[in-house]
Amino acid sequence: MKEGRPRSFYVLAIFFAAYVLFLYGPMIAIYVLSFQGPQGGLTFPMNGVSTYWLAKLFQGTGIIDLGASFRRSLLLGVIVMAITVVLSVAAGMAFRRKFRAQSILFYSAIASLIVPSIITSLGISLEFRIIDDLIKAHWNENFETSMGLLTSGLGAHLTWTLPFGLLIMFAIFNRFDPRLEEAARDLGATPWQAFRHVVLPIILPSVIGIGLFGFTLSWDELARSSQAIGAVNTLPLDLQGLTTTVTNPDIYALGTIISAVSFAVITLALGTIHMLNKRQAAKGSDAGKGLV
Amino acid sequence: MDTSEDILQQASPDLVRGSDKARPAKAARLSPSFISWLQAGPMMLVFLAFFLIPLVFVVIVSFWDYNEYQLLPAFSGRGYTDTFEGCIAQLPDLCTIAKTYLKTLKLCFLVWAITLFIGFWVAYFLAFHVKSKTWQMGLSLLCTIPFWTSNVIRMIAWIPLLGRNGLVNSGLMKIGLVNQPVEWLLFSEFSVVLALVHLFTFFMVVPIFNSMIRIDKSLIEAAYDAGATGLQTLLNVIIPLAKPGIVIGSIFVITIVMGDFITIGVMGGQQIAAAGKIIETRVNALQFPAAAANAVILLVITFLIITMMSRIVDIKKEL
Numbered sequence: 001m002k003e004g005r006p007r008s009f010y011v012l013a014i015f016f017a018a019y020v021l022f023l024y025g026p027m028i029a030i031y032v033l034s035f036q037g038p039q040g041g042l043t044f045p046m047n048g049v050s051t052y053w054l055a056k057l058f059q060g061t062g063i064i065d066l067g068a069s070f071r072r073s074l075l076l077g078v079i080v081m082a083i084t085v086v087l088s089v090a091a092g093m094a095f096r097r098k099f100r101a102q103s104i105l106f107y108s109a110i111a112s113l114i115v116p117s118i119i120t121s122l123g124i125s126l127e128f129r130i131i132d133d134l135i136k137a138h139w140n141e142n143f144e145t146s147m148g149l150l151t152s153g154l155g156a157h158l159t160w161t162l163p164f165g166l167l168i169m170f171a172i173f174n175r176f177d178p179r180l181e182e183a184a185r186d187l188g189a190t191p192w193q194a195f196r197h198v199v200l201p202i203i204l205p206s207v208i209g210i211g212l213f214g215f216t217l218s219w220d221e222l223a224r225s226s227q228a229i230g231a232v233n234t235l236p237l238d239l240q241g242l243t244t245t246v247t248n249p250d251i252y253a254l255g256t257i258i259s260a261v262s263f264a265v266i267t268l269a270l271g272t273i274h275m276l277n278k279r280q281a282a283k284g285s286d287a288g289k290g291l292v
Numbered sequence: 293m294d295t296s297e298d299i300l301q302q303a304s305p306d307l308v309r310g311s312d313k314a315r316p317a318k319a320a321r322l323s324p325s326f327i328s329w330l331q332a333g334p335m336m337l338v339f340l341a342f343f344l345i346p347l348v349f350v351v352i353v354s355f356w357d358y359n360e361y362q363l364l365p366a367f368s369g370r371g372y373t374d375t376f377e378g379c380i381a382q383l384p385d386l387c388t389i390a391k392t393y394l395k396t397l398k399l400c401f402l403v404w405a406i407t408l409f410i411g412f413w414v415a416y417f418l419a420f421h422v423k424s425k426t427w428q429m430g431l432s433l434l435c436t437i438p439f440w441t442s443n444v445i446r447m448i449a450w451i452p453l454l455g456r457n458g459l460v461n462s463g464l465m466k467i468g469l470v471n472q473p474v475e476w477l478l479f480s481e482f483s484v485v486l487a488l489v490h491l492f493t494f495f496m497v498v499p500i501f502n503s504m505i506r507i508d509k510s511l512i513e514a515a516y517d518a519g520a521t522g523l524q525t526l527l528n529v530i531i532p533l534a535k536p537g538i539v540i541g542s543i544f545v546i547t548i549v550m551g552d553f554i555t556i557g558v559m560g561g562q563q564i565a566a567a568g569k570i571i572e573t574r575v576n577a578l579q580f581p582a583a584a585a586n587a588v589i590l591l592v593i594t595f596l597i598i599t600m601m602s603r604i605v606d607i608k609k610e611l
Contacts (some may be wrong), residue, residue: 005421008522012417016431019414022490023438026449029459033452087338090331099328101336108339114543115347116551116594118568119587123346126353126580129363155342162335191327212440220442222554227575239444243558255445262441 031259034252053253066238066254072149073235074261077219079154084161084214085207092169093195096178106166113163117223120159124228128152147230156228157221161214168213172206201280205273212269216262350591354584363580371585375570389570393593396567399481399556400549403488407545408538410489411496415537416530418497419504420512432501439494447487447558454478454486479561487559492548496541503537504530539601546601550594567593 037048057066095102112120128147135143146152180202184194200207222236229237235258242251322330357368379387386394414435422428438446453459454477461473476482507530515525531538553568560566567590574583 009421012413012421015413016417019410019493020434023435026453026490027438027441027446029452030445030449087335091335094328094331097324097328099325099332101332105332105336105339108336108343112339112343114547114594114598115343116547116568116590118551118553118571119350119591120343120346122571122575122583122587123350124342125575126349126584127346129580130349133363152342155338158338159343162338166335216440220440222443223551226554226572236442236444239442240554240558243444243448244562251448255442255448259441259445263437266437266440 027259030252031256033249034256036249036252053249054256056250057253057257066235069233069235069238070257072232073219076149076153076157076234077215079150080157080161080218081211081214083154083158084165085211087158087162088165088169088210089203089207091166092173093199095166095170096173109163109166112159117160118227121156121224121227124152124156124224128228128230145230147228149229149232149234151230153225153229153234156224157218160221160224161217164213164217165210168206168210172203176202205276205280208269208272208276212265215265219262219265220258347591350584350587353581354588356581356584358579358581368581371579371581371583374579374582375585375589388565392565392570393567393589395565396550399484399488399566400546402485403492403549404542404545406485406489407493407496408542410493411500411541412534412538414493414497415501415504415534418501419507432497435494435497443491444554444558446491447555450483450487450490450559451478454483479559479563481560481564484556484559484564487555488549488552491555492545495544495548499540499544500534500537503534507533535604539604543598543601546597547594550590550597 032046034053035049035051036046036053037050038052039047091105095106125147128145128151131146132143135146176199180198181194184198185191189197220236221234222240225234225237233241235254239251239254239258242254353363354371355367355369357364357366357370375389376387379390418428418432418435422431451458455461456473456475456478458478460477461470464470464474465472511529511533512525515529520528551568553566553572556564556566557569557572567586571583571586571590574580574586
């Protein structure tokens with residue numbers, strides 16, 4: 001190809017920059033506006049700068065208990081993350097071998113990803129209502145409901161995070177060299193030892209990536225929570241509730257806090273991944289370097 | 293331990309396949325297919341309990357009867373007849389439900405076309421013009437990060453920009469382009485499409501980028517050497533090879549937009565009806581069979597679109 005950059009490079013670079021501005025511009029507007037002065041409204045110009053609206057969130061606004069939904073979302077996010085990591089890694093290992101029902105699991109995951117969220121959500125809510133009716137009819141007339149954060153809500157979130165986890169595992173094992181594992185076995189390692197000391201350290205950066213996906217997908221999940229969470233609310237649900245009644249910048253302050261948690265998790269995860277990659281590069285292979 | 297020998301002999305031929313060939317007999321206490329079941333079983337159970345069975349319930353309940361406050365488990369077509377009430381009588385005028393589905397399809401098509409355009413060129417830029425791997429990673433991360441933050445926040449982020457007193461309107465008034473605020477910027481079809489594009493272009497960029505990055509660069513050079521113009525290379529080499537990514541991205545965007553009710557609700561100022569919104573409204577009115585009937589209709593439409601698209605490309609092969 002020709003030396004230097006073709007004209008199309010500059011056209012597309014400008015297009016790309018415009019896209020990034022389009023992505024970030026509105027979000028930055030929100031973050032800035034959450035620092036409105038106490039008299040400030042929902043739009044620019046800023047009326048002073050303060051942390052009034054952020055502080056107001058933590059005092060409790062009266063209508064909804066944001067502290068409680070914050071803790072609920074955090075709890076659910078952490079549990080979803082843990083389950084997503086364990087089940088995805090396990091299933092990813094299974095897919096390295098052929099097994100029956102392989103394609104059923106694969107197509108379930110893909111279908112779960114692309115069936116509109118509202119349908120999954122409605123289905124889970126119907127399922128739990130029918131379970132409730134059965135319990136009421138046969139065992140306990142005073143039974144309230146089996147729906148809840150850690151039953152139907154957890155299940156709803158997992159149908160969203162597990163497909164991503166599985167697809168990431170496919171990507172990892174596409175690049176994985178099975179000879180490393182064979183070598184471990186030849187040296188007498190049990191399958192568990194081979195996994196623990198050879199496979200896991202190599203895939204660990206990506207496993208942290210799965211955890212990152214699991215947490216943030218759950219933390220921001222709305223459509224699947226909407227029908228399937230039961231009586232309680234998660235933070236995104238509260239936020240959505242606020243959009244219809246909003247008159248104050250506290251909604252932006254809430255948005256800023258949700259984003260701040262997401263960004264903190266992303267930074268933490270990327271930092272850990274980076275550290276692990278560096279360690280791998282430093283300690284990974286000393287082949288050809290001679291004896292120390 | 294003679295038992296392990298026995299198991300090894302009885303085990304399915306899976307054992308000698310692939311990387312398991314080198315496994316010493318001692319390690320084979322459990323048969324490989326049993327291990328696979330242990331490993332994949334938990335995930336399968338989650339999908340069974342929270343996805344497959346719920347889907348079956350949606351279909352079953354769509355044929356149940358209902359009254360003001362409860363489900364009646366008796367076969368009835370009421371969920372469907374209530375949905376299409378008066379549609380035949382009204383012909384040739386379209387009834388509300390038909391209009392709603394058409395509107396959803398229209399929004400879907402607009403968002404698809406725009407995200408495809410943006411996604412294709414963004415991915416093209418990243419895959420073919422950014423030469424350094426570090427820059428490529430950095431720039432794709434830049435596109436990915438907003439996806440990791442709340443959708444509702446990214447939606448409401450448009451309000452201070454597009455509102456009556458928003459930045460865009462005050463800007464337009466300041467430079468004298470308009471005398472009074474432009475009303476259709478917010479809580480309109482325009483703002484719905486804008487927000488959907490903003491939220492979901494990511495789902496188009498990633499798969500297209502993934503298939504473009506796998507294109508062998510020497511093919512493109514060969515096209516140039518054979519005298520093809522840039523446009524010819526694009527049409528005859530790059531687009532056909534990026535097709536799997538385009539199809540996968542399209543499936544994502546289309547299914548998300550078809551089922552969306554939150555973005556359309558918030559950005560449409562609760563004024564624009566869409567397929568997902570009907571389901572939500574019916575649920576709020578506790579008319580579950582009617583909600584389920586609409587879910588089934590939506591599912592069928594989505595399934596038809598996906599089948600059409602997956603005829604173009606084998607999705608499983610591409611992953």
